[in-house]
Amino acid sequence: MKVLVTGATGYVGLNLVYRLQDTEHEPIALVRESSRSELLPESVPTFVGDITAPSTLDKPIGACDAIAHLAATIAGYDYSAEGMKGESWELSQAVNVDGTDAVLQKAADHSIESIVYTSTTRAHPAVSDHDDEVPYVRSKREADSLFLDHEHSFGYTVVHPTYVIGKRDYRMKRFDSFNMVRSNLLLVPPLYIPGKMNILPMSNLVESLVHFLEQPKNDRVLLSGENIHIKEYMKEIASVTSGRTIVLPFPGHEYVVPPLVDLGHRLNLLPVTGDRLRGSLSRSIGIVPDQFENQVPVERTSWRQAIRETYEWYESVGLL
């Protein structure tokens, strides 16, 4: 199949395009004028278009058999006046909801066979937590409904990946932890925030996307690894980066750290107050209920391997 990849120059998009090249399918990239198309393999055909300008989608979608719809905005990333607020519902709505709607309309118009679409962990009903829903998650939930609540002429799969890590992280979304470990011999909270996380190796995600393009579920699917402690994540990064960094727990750090930071602030040593930290000294990243762990339709690779591949990529491009 000819597979149109929206968001082709993003983190997942690039990895999917490279993976598709090794399959019987042919990737075709949808890029905006401002996209960094030079990151794509030279042999991959590109169409310039924008999901927020539906008329630009006819040609690319008309040329394909299937779509991997990955394009989305994380409000706050853009420099637009709305984006800068970081709370922009309008921007999320325009790109993530209306943009997806446009892709679906054009897919029907051009007799597309199969669509795979990436949502987010917290938009999945088994994980969701409506109480602190940010515009991004809300927009993803609405876009999910465009698939799930309607009849379609094509097969589709809505995937909800957990915390994805892997190579080609040109936007340095996962860099901070690696840099933190590389730059410290000793890591204790709050240098890392204890809690739990669920890692989905990038290779498992892109394999799964290919799988669902070929065999649509006509439903939503959570894609996950196992829930692990963030301390284990940092320890594994330490073992591949410096090999000498010690990661230690700090029981009760939530109670001890804020007064220490307050003291530092009063002595003019620290720019933040303890109050700013309260409530953010423990967290979870994309964890899923136990019965939803390790859900991928392809052969699983370990999260440790994903960390190794990510580190090797950062090192190969000069970031570490």
Added chain:
Amino acid sequence: MGSQSDRGLSVGVIGAGGVAELAHLPAYTNHPKIDDIVLAEIDSERRSQVGDEFGVARTYSDGMELLEAEDLDLVSVCTPPHTHERFFVAAADRGIHVYCEKPVSPDLEGAKRMARSAKDSNIITQVGYTRPYVKNYKRVLQLLENDVLGEIHRLKTIRIRPPANKSWYFDSNAAGGGIVADQLPHMLDFYLRLFNTEPSIVDTDLRHLNSGDVEDYAEVTLSFDDVKVTTTVKWGHRPSTPGSKTRHHDNILMAESGHLRYNMERLVGTLHGNRFELKRGSSPMVKLLSLLQLWGGTRDDFQVRRVTDFVNHVSDGNHNTIAPIGRAVKVTKIIESIYEHGGGR
């Protein structure tokens, strides 16, 4: 002549000034493939002092005499610029591979003649540009070549140095000019690596602030495919107390994904909102956000590495050094254009 596998290499060093002592002699002394080191220096006191320091086999008062008397595989030319060509061509005529310090020649014609003689004799050459061996600069190139930086928007470089301590630096005929001829070769070499295209000259401001004979301040703006690169160089004042530093060096490179600020010692990157800092290529051992960073001992022996790399190329018969003499022709051409634009040397 040339490299031979059954015996070690013989090397000559012509000129026993600072760069010979800092880069060439330490590299040659420690290289396992070098058997024999000879030295030529006009100043007898310096000759015996440096000769003793590195335990060289024989010394000469004249570089030509050294080239006549010795059966060398390679030679380092570390004398003032106006004398380079004579030694370079004489070495090339004898099939001796040459490492030549910068600036290779006071003028473009001289650089071209040197490149021609190297080509005719098929010798291996390298020019003493340091930046491609400095860890932080290498990192900048690596980030660029791997598409992490994206397009470069702007580069500003500033370098202030104490004035040179040899009289030939202030003699335009010997040095090829003032601070532009002295400092810009390294920078231009690096810019050519970053942009991989020849620049046009947008603006030049050459001044004689404290030196009547040659310019000791320059601000030069070049355009590489519409990316402006501004370089400010200045010979400052002599340090008033021994050990104090009246120097400053900084590059700020603005690119699509953020910016890098770097010099020989530090590299601070802020890319996609992520900040990282390296000291001579190494990460900190302690980093508390951006409040406190501590390093262990860090080293960057780029001066020795650049000469060692040349020996390795000679030993392998590999002509493709990091900066063959042809590269110096390109650099010298830009320097000539800068002087032309700025109203002469």
